[in-house]
Amino acid sequence: xxxxxxPAPERVAAEPARPHHRRxxxxxxxxxxxxxxxxxxxxxxxxxFYWILLFALRPAGSTSLVPWPMxxxxxxxxxxxxxxxxxxxxxxxxxxxxLLLTTVVALAxxxxxxxxxxxxxxxxxxxxxxxxxxxxxxLLVPLFQIFAELKMINSLGSVIIAETVFQLPLSMxxxxxxxxxxxxxxxxxxxxxxxxxxxxxxxxxxPLLRPGLIAVGSFAFxxxxxxxxxxxxxxSDQGKQTIPVGLNTLMSADSVDLGALAAGGIVAAVPVxxxxxxxxxxxxxxxxxxxVKG
Amino acid sequence: MMKSIRRSRRAATAxxxxxxxxxxxxxxxxxxxxxxxxxxxxxxxKGTITFWDNNGGVRTDIWKQVIADFEKKYPxxxxxxxxxxxxxxxxxxxxxxxxxxxxxVGGVGTAxxxxxxxxxxxxxxxxxxxxxxxxGRLNDxxxxxxxxxxxxxxxxxxxxxxxxxxxxxxxxxxxxAGLDAPTTWSKFYDAADKLTDQGKNxxxxxxxxxxxxxxxxxxxxxGQTGITSFWKGDRTTVNDPRNVAALEKYVALxxxxxxxxxxxxxxxxxxxxWDSGTIGMLSHNLGSYQDHLKALGDGKFRGIPNPTLEDGxxxxxxxxxxxxxxxxxxxxxxxAWKFIEFxxxxxxxxxxxxxxxxxxxxxxxxGDAWIQRAEPTKLAAEALNGTxxxxxxxxxxxxxxNTISKADNEPNFQKxxxxxxxxxxxxxxxxxxxxxAQADWKQNH
Numbered sequence: 001x002x003x004x005x006x007p008a009p010e011r012v013a014a015e016p017a018r019p020h021h022r023r024x025x026x027x028x029x030x031x032x033x034x035x036x037x038x039x040x041x042x043x044x045x046x047x048x049f050y051w052i053l054l055f056a057l058r059p060a061g062s063t064s065l066v067p068w069p070m071x072x073x074x075x076x077x078x079x080x081x082x083x084x085x086x087x088x089x090x091x092x093x094x095x096x097x098x099l100l101l102t103t104v105v106a107l108a109x110x111x112x113x114x115x116x117x118x119x120x121x122x123x124x125x126x127x128x129x130x131x132x133x134x135x136x137x138x139l140l141v142p143l144f145q146i147f148a149e150l151k152m153i154n155s156l157g158s159v160i161i162a163e164t165v166f167q168l169p170l171s172m173x174x175x176x177x178x179x180x181x182x183x184x185x186x187x188x189x190x191x192x193x194x195x196x197x198x199x200x201x202x203x204x205x206x207p208l209l210r211p212g213l214i215a216v217g218s219f220a221f222x223x224x225x226x227x228x229x230x231x232x233x234x235x236s237d238q239g240k241q242t243i244p245v246g247l248n249t250l251m252s253a254d255s256v257d258l259g260a261l262a263a264g265g266i267v268a269a270v271p272v273x274x275x276x277x278x279x280x281x282x283x284x285x286x287x288x289x290x291x292v293k294g
Numbered sequence: 295m296m297k298s299i300r301r302s303r304r305a306a307t308a309x310x311x312x313x314x315x316x317x318x319x320x321x322x323x324x325x326x327x328x329x330x331x332x333x334x335x336x337x338x339x340k341g342t343i344t345f346w347d348n349n350g351g352v353r354t355d356i357w358k359q360v361i362a363d364f365e366k367k368y369p370x371x372x373x374x375x376x377x378x379x380x381x382x383x384x385x386x387x388x389x390x391x392x393x394x395x396x397x398x399v400g401g402v403g404t405a406x407x408x409x410x411x412x413x414x415x416x417x418x419x420x421x422x423x424x425x426x427x428x429x430g431r432l433n434d435x436x437x438x439x440x441x442x443x444x445x446x447x448x449x450x451x452x453x454x455x456x457x458x459x460x461x462x463x464x465x466x467x468x469x470x471a472g473l474d475a476p477t478t479w480s481k482f483y484d485a486a487d488k489l490t491d492q493g494k495n496x497x498x499x500x501x502x503x504x505x506x507x508x509x510x511x512x513x514x515x516x517g518q519t520g521i522t523s524f525w526k527g528d529r530t531t532v533n534d535p536r537n538v539a540a541l542e543k544y545v546a547l548x549x550x551x552x553x554x555x556x557x558x559x560x561x562x563x564x565x566x567x568w569d570s571g572t573i574g575m576l577s578h579n580l581g582s583y584q585d586h587l588k589a590l591g592d593g594k595f596r597g598i599p600n601p602t603l604e605d606g607x608x609x610x611x612x613x614x615x616x617x618x619x620x621x622x623x624x625x626x627x628x629x630a631w632k633f634i635e636f637x638x639x640x641x642x643x644x645x646x647x648x649x650x651x652x653x654x655x656x657x658x659x660x661g662d663a664w665i666q667r668a669e670p671t672k673l674a675a676e677a678l679n680g681t682x683x684x685x686x687x688x689x690x691x692x693x694x695x696n697t698i699s700k701a702d703n704e705p706n707f708q709k710x711x712x713x714x715x716x717x718x719x720x721x722x723x724x725x726x727x728x729x730x731a732q733a734d735w736k737q738n739h
Contacts, residue, residue, distance in 0.1 A: 060588045063570050082351070144393030153395055233389050236344070236376045238354075248379030249351025253403075254457070254581020256562045257352075257588075 055262035074263035078250070082260065084267055086239055087246035091225055092271070094156055094242055098163040098224035099217045102171050105164070106216055107209075110175025111201065115184070128169040136166060136229050147234060158234040159242070163224040171216045178212030179205065214282040222272055243268045334417075337626030340370040343633060346386070348401035349616070350377020356649040364636045371629045384409065384696075391415045396621045398630035402451055404443035404690045405614040411450045412693045417620040417627065418448035426635050428452070428656075435678065435685075436655045439615050445691040446739065451617035452634055454643060455652035458674035459513045459610050460597040462568065462576045462586060476575060479518050479601045483543075489574035490551040496572045498551035501544075505560035507707045508699040508724075509688065510577050513611045515540045517600050520609050522684040528736070530728045533721035541710075541717040548711045557711050579613055583651040583670055597670030599677035608683045614690065616652070647671075653678060694731040702727060 056074050057067035078084040112118075113125065147158040182205050190200035228244035235241055247268055250261045276283070347357050354377045361373045376397065378386050384406045390396045391413045402410055410416060423429060436453040444450035463476055467489055476482040486498030502510050512532070516522075518540040521531050531537065548556060553567065561578060568576040569589035577600075586595050602608040618634045620627060636642060644659035651668065653675045654660045665672050677683045689695055703724050709715035 061591060081355075140389050141392045144389055144395070148394050232379070232382055232386060236346075236374075236395070238375065238377060245379065248382065249354070249377055251379065251381065251562060252349050252352035252581070253380035254561065254579055255352055255585050256565065257585070258566055 052262045052265050055258050056266050058259075060257075060259050074259040075267070078246075078260050078264045078267060082246065082250065082264070083238065083241075084243070084246055084264060087241055087243045088267065090156060090240060091243040094159050094163065094231070095221045095225045095271075097156075097160045098167065099221040101160065101164045102167045102220035103213055103217045106168055106171035106175045107213075109168070109172040110177075111179055111205075113172060113176035114179035125173070128173055131169045136162075136227075140229070140233055143230075144233060153234060154236050154240065156235070156240055159230045160224075162230045162234070163220075163227060167220045167223060171220060174216055175209070175212060178209050182208050211282045211285040214279050215285075218275055218279050218283060221275065225268075225272060334622050334624045334627060336628050337624070339626070339628035339632065341626055341629060342372045342374060343398040343624070343626055343630050344374045344376060345633065346376045346378055346383075346397040346400040348378055348383035348403060349380045351379065353377075353650065356646055360637055360642050360646060363642060364633055367636065368629075368632060371632065373633060387415070388413075396623050398621060398624035398626060399633055400619055400621060401454075401616065402619040403614045403616050404439060404451065405696065407440070407443045407451050407617075407619070408445035408691045408693050409696065410619070411444045411446065415621055415623070416444075416450040417622045417624070418450065419452055419620060420449045422620075422631055423449065423452060426631075428635060428638050431640070431657055432638070433655050433657055433660065433679075436615055439612060439687065439690075440617055442687065443615070443690040445693065445735070451615075451619050452638055453615045453617040453655040454638060455616045455647050455650060455655060456674075456678055457579045457581060457613040457616070457652055458678055459510070459577065459600050459613060460579050460670055460674060461600055462578060462582070462595055462597045464574055464590070464595050466594050467572070467574050475596070475598065476601055477598065478604060480604065482575070482601045483547075485574060486547060486551040494572075497553055498574045499547055500559065500564050500568055500573050500576050501548055501552045501556045501711070502559045502561065502564050502577070503548070503557040503708055503711050504563070505700070505704060507559075508703055509611060509613075511541065511544065511707060512686075512688070513600060514544045514577070516609050516611055516686045518543070518603075520603050520607055520684075522609055522686060524611075524686050524689060525732070528729065528732060530725050530732070532728060533718070533725040538718045538721055541721060545710055545717065557708055580651050580653075580670055580674055583668075597673070599673055599683070602682075606682060608677060609686060610677075610683065611686045611688050612690075615655075617655070689728065689732065692728075692731045692735055694727075694734075698724070698727045698731060 054065070054067050057070050057072075058064055059069065059071045059073070113121070143158075143162055144153070147153050147162075152158040152161075186204050187197075187200045190204045191197070195203065226244060228248065231242040231245050232248075235245070243264075247261070247264050250257060250264050345357075345361070347353055354375070357375060357377075361375055364373060365371065383401075387396075387400065387402070387406070387410050391410070396415060402416070423432070432453065433456070436456050437449070440451045440453045441447075441449045461476060461482070463485075468475065468485065471485075471488055473485045473488060474481055476485050489498035490496060515532075515537045519534070519536040521534060521537065524530060524532070553571075553573075555567075556564070559567070561582070564576065565578060565582045565585055567573065569585060580597070583597060586597075600608060600610045618637060620630050620634060624630050637646070638656055640656055640658040643654045643656035644662045644664070647654040647659065648662075648664045648668075651671055653671060654662075654665075660675060665675060678685075688699075692698070703720075706715055706720050706723060710717060710720045
């Protein structure tokens with residue numbers, strides 16, 4: 001009987017060489033083949049931003065391709081004459097309140113979804129997912145009527161509640177995913193040490209949820225910051241309007257002040273860019289962690 | 295342990311802060327009463343009324359001046375101004391009609407008047423105008439357009455201003471090329487051709503191919519053929535063979551004398567492109583005058599009414615007319631009407647239109663000195679009121695007009711520009727939809 005034995009030592013010897021080959025192949029790729037496509041992509045992405053900056057910083061009527069002589073007149077105009085100072089404050093208010101409400105309620109709901117079994121749980125999760133397919137515009141009239149009954153039309157609270165309600169399904173699903181990733185045994189150990197469920201959650205689970213909370217919170221903030229429809233429909237008082245509505249008022253039916261529009265766009269974009277610059281590390285970690293067992 | 299206590303304090307503070315924010319925010323709302331079914335009340339003629347400006351932002355300052363003048367004259371009436379972005383005005387009205395929260399007075403242009411009026415939200419104004427100081431002082435032509443645009447026999451809008459199709463052209467480029475002003479269609483086509491040098495990124499014309507493309511295209515079509523009525527019996531004239539030929543000639547300008555990107559032009563892109571590039575002519579309306587002035591400076595451009603036929607006849611389509619409406623659900627119609635009457639008075643209507651660069655509806659205001667100084671407005675007023683101009687009334691009274699002229703046919707116009715649809719097919723499709731909408735409308739009236 002002849003038995004063929006595979007040349008195992010050779011295979012073992014060959015394996016460590018693979019990364020080396022890969023590295024050599026990678027090193028042999030000319031740098032321009034990497035950087036040229038990346039640069040083209042970067043240009044493609046950044047040129048629109050450059051145009052916005054250009055229009056915002058160059059004087060009205062200038063056709064210069066560089067923002068020189070530089071003027072801040074457009075910023076001054078939108079901030080003072082067009083009340084962007086007020087709109088900005090309102091948007092910050094709506095954004096932060098939506099962030100806090102969404103995070104707190106999503107934490108509670110997400111914990112229940114992750115840790116408890118109850119009847120129709122799968123159906124509930126499916127309903128949460130399906131609610132994402134309903135566009136806000138479809139619900140405008142019923143929402144308007146509900147807020148009117150509650151005497152909340154023309155109050156920032158109506159926008160905060162509507163934004164929170166629309167953010168909650170996705171936020172709850174994400175948070176429940178993060179909580180599932182935290183071993184249940186950690187909570188059980190805290191109970192053995194004398195903690196109640198709430199204390200155990202606060203001391204043991206909550207600190208581990210930081211990336212997830214940052215992801216969900218920032219998502220809620222940015223969505224509330226950018227959302228136009230609810231603020232337009234539920235708020236009438238000029239002093240209560242938010243940035244997206246303010247931006248739209250810079251375009252009239254027949255005329256548009258491009259300098260002011262660009263300056264307004266930068267005012268609207270800066271907080272979002274700053275938020276993302278600070279939280280991007282946690283944001284990516286958070287979303288990928290929540291997605292594993294969602 | 296200390297750490298966890300600190301953390302829990304922070305969490306508690308965040309929750310408390312969130313609650314305070316929400317409670318504060320909800321503390322001062324209102325009930326948004328006033329929907330389409332509400333019959334309202336004449337009221338005491340005093341107190342607070344709400345005014346929605348359907349072109350908020352750009353017109354906010356001038357409306358606030360008018361309101362300040364009004365409150366000075368009527369100290370017992372307060373006007374709450376709400377500026378609505380122009381593009382969202384109809385959605386805001388539609389939501390309020392269904393859900394409540396309509397204003398006492400609102401700016402409702404003829405383009406959306408029928409859609410708002412058909413929902414029963416507006417108060418007929420014929421009697422109020424007849425008994426007011428405005429009787430005999432409003433432009434008859436504009437009043438007729440307002441009445442027709444309401445879709446019925448009643449007047450639902452008091453016109454404040456007329457806009458007009460305007461051919462803006464760069465006088466510096468025309469002088470350099472030794473061209474005459476594009477006052478006739480043949481001069482227009484000749485100039486568009488001669489001013490184009492694609493290698494140097496110079497174009498003779500910029501065409502509107504994106505949002506809002508249908509009305510300017512119809513303006514060019516009827517302007518060239520001289521057909522003066524939109525309807526022949528129950529059928530539209532839009533697909534008349536002469537119109538088909540005129541449209542073919544007009545869309546052939548695309549890419550030959552216009553930038554290729556024009557297929558996506560809405561008015562914003564089109565005006566921005568004209569103001570910052572080297573393009574000879576632009577067909578828009580009086581509303582962009584201030585943009586051109588800021589961008590190009592005085593003396594480098596002119597705005598003239600649409601070109602004429604060779605015999606001097608000018609045919610153009612009607613432009614939407616701005617105006618004010620009184621909402622049926624108002625609990626203080628007496629005060630609301632006082633505001634409308636005041637805003638349409640000689641002095642206030644003149645002030646408003648001087649700022650907006652439009653033709654005043656008040657006939658006394660239309661004779662004011664500033665109009666003689668503002669050439670595009672003066673020429674537009676002469677064209678609108680002159681006997682040499684024939685206006686083809688677009689069917690703004692059809693509740694489906696906005697759908698037909700926007701969502702249904704703007705994509706087809708882009709296909710037409712790109713050569714994926716013929717001018718005949720485009721106009722036949724448009725005509726079918728218009729004939730059906732007209733038949734439906736007639737059945738209900």
